[in-house]
Amino acid sequence: MTDDYLARIGQLIRDARQHRGWTQLQLADALGTSQSAVNRIERGNQNISLEMIARIGEALDSEIVSLGYAGPMHLRVVGGRRLSGSIDVKTSKNACVALLCASLLNSGRTVLRRVARIEEVFRILEVLNSIGVRTRWINGGADLEIQPPAQLDLNGMDADAARRTRSIIMFLGPLLHRETHFKLPYAGGCDLGTRTIEPHMTALRRFGLEITATEGMYHATVNRQINPERPIVLTERGDTATENAVLAAARRDGVTVIRNASSNYMVQDLCFFLEELGVRVEGVGTTTLTVHGVPDIDRDVDYSPSEDPVEAMSLIAAAVITESELTIRRVPVEFLEVELAVLEGMGLNHDLSAEYPADNGRTRLADLTVRPSKLEAPIDKIHPMPFPGLNIDNVPFFAAIAASAHGSTLIHDWVYDNRAIYLTDLNRLGGRLQLLDPHRVLVEGTTRWRAAEMMCPPALRPAVVVLLAMMAAEGTSVLRNVYVINRGYEDLAERLNSVGAQIETFRDI
Numbered sequence: 387m388t389d390d391y392l393a394r395i396g397q398l399i400r401d402a403r404q405h406r407g408w409t410q411l412q413l414a415d416a417l418g419t420s421q422s423a424v425n426r427i428e429r430g431n432q433n434i435s436l437e438m439i440a441r442i443g444e445a446l447d448s449e450i451v452s453l454g455y456a457g458p459m460h461l462r463v464v465g466g467r468r469l470s471g472s473i474d475v476k477t478s479k480n481a482c483v484a485l486l487c488a489s490l491l492n493s494g495r496t497v498l499r500r501v502a503r504i505e506e507v508f509r510i511l512e513v514l515n516s517i518g519v520r521t522r523w524i525n526g527g528a529d530l531e532i533q534p535p536a537q538l539d540l541n542g543m544d545a546d547a548a549r550r551t552r553s554i555i556m557f558l559g560p561l562l563h564r565e566t567h568f569k570l571p572y573a574g575g576c577d578l579g580t581r582t583i584e585p586h587m588t589a590l591r592r593f594g595l596e597i598t599a600t601e602g603m604y605h606a607t608v609n610r611q612i613n614p615e616r617p618i619v620l621t622e623r624g625d626t627a628t629e630n631a632v633l634a635a636a637r638r639d640g641v642t643v644i645r646n647a648s649s650n651y652m653v654q655d656l657c658f659f660l661e662e663l664g665v666r667v668e669g670v671g672t673t674t675l676t677v678h679g680v681p682d683i684d685r686d687v688d689y690s691p692s693e694d695p696v697e698a699m700s701l702i703a704a705a706v707i708t709e710s711e712l713t714i715r716r717v718p719v720e721f722l723e724v725e726l727a728v729l730e731g732m733g734l735n736h737d738l739s740a741e742y743p744a745d746n747g748r749t750r751l752a753d754l755t756v757r758p759s760k761l762e763a764p765i766d767k768i769h770p771m772p773f774p775g776l777n778i779d780n781v782p783f784f785a786a787i788a789a790s791a792h793g794s795t796l797i798h799d800w801v802y803d804n805r806a807i808y809l810t811d812l813n814r815l816g817g818r819l820q821l822l823d824p825h826r827v828l829v830e831g832t833t834r835w836r837a838a839e840m841m842c843p844p845a846l847r848p849a850v851v852v853l854l855a856m857m858a859a860e861g862t863s864v865l866r867n868v869y870v871i872n873r874g875y876e877d878l879a880e881r882l883n884s885v886g887a888q889i890e891t892f893r894d895i
């Protein structure tokens with residue numbers, strides 16, 4: 387950009403900001419940057435990316451600088467490059483969204499440290515803001531401060547934002563303590579086939595919640611006379627279903643036992659957070675949780691969610707597929723033990739550092755160095771199980787890793803109706819994946835990836851897997867409409883570029 391162009395954009399931003407009646411500091415807070423950076427941008431003294439222009443446009447709700455939002459975001463990938471150096475794992479999408487919902491339990495001020503700046507979080511923040519919860523990014527945009535109002539404005543809910551996430555169903559647990567009648571839009575999220583809310587209702591009915599679903603809305607009523615006097619037995623060991631049960635139990639005046647509970651990472655982070663709120667939870671990490679609820683919670687708390695095992699797995703896959711030596715720092719190893727054991731069995735050359743605690747003081751982290759390896763297909767099929775099995779969201783990465791290994795690997799994604807089907811998109815890039823039925827894929831390795839231009843599959847992990855294959859393919863590939871990736875990964879392209887990838891974001895203007 388020429389200086390003149392920068393000055394003109396800076397002037398447009400200043401006009402839009404003043405039109406909104408904001409100070410430079412307010413805009414800086416909304417962007418998670420400093421006032422001096424906003425000042426430089428407005429004076430045309432700072433190079434500014436299309437992404438930043440788009441974010442400013444969104445923050446100021448201004449047509450003038452909303453140029454970058456004229457269309458969906460795409461990625462242009464120059465592949466065949468080796469990665470090197472080290473990259474940090476960010477905090478997890480799934481813990482962050484659960485904690486945002488959990489902040490509704492607290493009348494006090496909640497601060498969540500190093501929250502992932504991802505679309506899924508942004509959607510939940512939009513929903514929270516629309517019902518009157520004050521949120522702001524603090525400490526240069528690193529941390530998030532949340533302060534619920536005395537009375538929520540549930541009728542003001544931003545239904546469009548709510549429908550774009552699935553996590554909105556975790557409002558049910560906290561809301562049933564605040565309201566006796568309320569509405570929530572149907573949960574959205576990735577297109578992975580049928581995902582009902584019945585496993586949630588198995589738990590929540592026991593707290594007197596009833597739901598009828600009409601015209602895209604769940605209509606909820608709460609009978610406060612009903613309480614789970616006997617243990618709740620979940621029919622599925624679902625992550626968000628467990629979280630909803632725990633959220634509902636947190637403000638019940640009494641002890642709630644939840645059996646067949648998920649012990650997965652996001653549930654653990656939620657329980658650790660609740661302990662900060664004064665809610666004692668016994669059995670964290672096991673399948674029986676005993677929650678000692680507290681009817682009123684009014685505390686100023688500060689909590690650091692842990693690192694994302696699925697992002698860590700994505701980065702491991704990135705190194706394997708591009709045959710690179712890469713150090714992945716802050717890997718939550720306790721949630722990747724089966725994955726690492728399988729990879730070791732396939733012949734992955736890697737090193738693990740000594741373990742150290744995450745900022746929540748509880749989760750075990752380590753740094754993992756992955757080196758180019760001659761991988762062999764595993765003898766047995768790859769299939770997920772609730773924790774401590776192989777993580778359900780990590781299965782797609784094994785499809786891409788299997789494509790780099792000698793021999794054939796059977797991947798059995800029994801969990802989701804649609805997800806295995808999207809993995810066959812890898813065939814457009816030179817993969818040899820045969821769909822045996824909607825849940826099973828036979829992957830033939832090794833693979834000579836080739837560049838292609840394609841649409842993003844409408845599911846987060848398969849979409850990232852396609853991106854990784856593009857990074858391994860010689861030549862230039864284009865991946866169109868990557869909202870689904872941004873839903874779960876913060877600045878993935880930029881961060882991969884920092885370790886040697888060449889990925890450019892662009893939009894149709």
Ligand SMILES: CC(=O)N[C@H]1[C@@H](OP(=O)(O)OP(=O)(O)OC[C@H]2O[C@@H](n3ccc(=O)[nH]c3=O)[C@H](O)[C@@H]2O)O[C@H](CO)[C@@H](O)[C@@H]1O
Pocket residue numbers: 479480481483552553580581582585622623624625626627652772778779801802
């Ligand atoms: C915000 C969040 O935390 N999302 C995660 C959470 O979604 P979430 O908890 O919403 O997952 P669902 O409740 O949709 O469960 C996922 C699928 O697994 C099936 N199922 C699950 C457990 C079980 O014991 N038996 C069973 O059959 C469900 O029927 C469903 O088809 O868990 C999923 C499965 O780990 C992950 O993919 C999501 O990233």
Ligand SMILES: C=C(OP(=O)(O)O)C(=O)O
Pocket residue numbers: 552553575576578779846847874
């Ligand atoms: C399926 C996933 O997430 P969600 O529950 O948000 O759709 C995922 O993280 O892969």
